[in-house]
Amino acid sequence: MDKHTFRERVDKIDIPDADVLQAIKIGVNRAKSAQILPSRKKGKIVTSLVIAASLLLTSSFVVPSFSHALADTPFIGDFYNSFNKMIGRNLEKQNLVTKLNQTATDRGIDVKINGAYYDGNVIGFNFNINGSVLKSSDERYYAKYKLFEGNPLINDSIEITEISKTKNGFSGNIQFYNFSKELSKDMDIPLSFIKIGEKEGQWDFNVPIQQIHATKFLVKNVKGKNEKENVSINVTSIMNGKASTAINYQVSYPINRNLQVHALEVSDENGKDIPMLSDGVIQKKEKNSTVTVERRIVIPQVLNETYSKILVKPFVLQNNTNEVDFSPVAINLEK
């Protein structure tokens, strides 16, 4: 192969110009503001896991004050009536929810997908339902759906979401998180409702989504270790979406100590919890008797708009009972 051919082929690599320039800018800014990280702050962070778990379990979880406040907001309140829909609500305010008009009818019930969003970290759909929908035994209304045809390899691919009665029918929202290693830019997401109220049926959609640009900051030297149990954490990058933040991190631990990594606990520099939406596994590898889990936590706010520094520590249990002690490590957030 000659030099010309080699060069010609390499020149076929597309260049995402804006992203490359942004990567340069971020790198330079990181260097400008790079300071030696402050020494670790001692102290216990109250676990946010219980709250977070509740948020993840079902979209019917409602924080009363939020629910009330959002219900007063016209239109938006219909869709985003619970705490874990903050991202959708925030994006709606920024006009970043793509309007859609896809409909499907079965068993006398019409379902219409009105909008979709993908803020870089979180994907969501808004929908309306018209028709005769029966209450569940708990006096609430639910819709059951499948994403990606219910692929068992994908978390939460079959779920139930609560729908809200409106003047003209029902409205609802589905939100989920992308835990693939690389976040795709554009996708068509197969979505099927399979039960609405008490009626089983089939309402199929292919919902197009486009990622709103997220800014990625690589993180250096944010590491912590519990020497006794030989468990270490390494925060690798932070992705700022338009309404959320994702933190990518790795936890490594010995294979045979019956350790379980549950989540990352995030707090402000005074130790006050910052609630999260989701914390999941991207991939898990075992090598030389060590397990390394790559995980991503999603937080329903753009952290660097509010905080200049946060503290993190992994929530790790041994034998599912004893918490492995960690001193929080600090992350300076780039603007």
Add this chain to the structure above:
Amino acid sequence: MDDIQLVKLAKEGDANAFEQLLAKYSEQLYRTAYIYVGNREDALDVVQETAYQSFGSIGKLKNEAYFLTWLTRILINCANAVLKKRQIHESIDEVTLLVKENTNYIEVKEAVDQLQENYQTAIILFYYHDLSIKHIAKTMEIPENTVKTYLSRGRKHLKKLIEGGFTNGQTYIS
């Protein structure tokens, strides 16, 4: 303003001057990173890390004329760090992504990947960066004669790999 003036300003802490310099070479930086890591996300990470490390250490650059050589060395180190990490975390997803992203380029990428690391770097610097043997020697911190050997062997094996001299699964061992 020429590169040397911009480098001097950058050494004094002028971030805009440094950004201008990097922007000027952004295509080359990105494509070189891509040759190593094979996907867009990692290539952007390598560029970001290169910008971070290079601005943080530009004060150590003694001769402004060697800025690009020095920068390329940092970029290659950053790309190799990503590859090293990937050896632990290689996933099927990434391989799939690579194939989908740029099929025209996959043939070259696969061939370069199969070369020994030193041959790889010499080939990329010579073929893509148009660096002279002298500059490659400086970038890789090896004698010029060694560069010549790497290039000669690398070229031979690249040719064989692309023209089908090796059967599937067979890689070159020096």
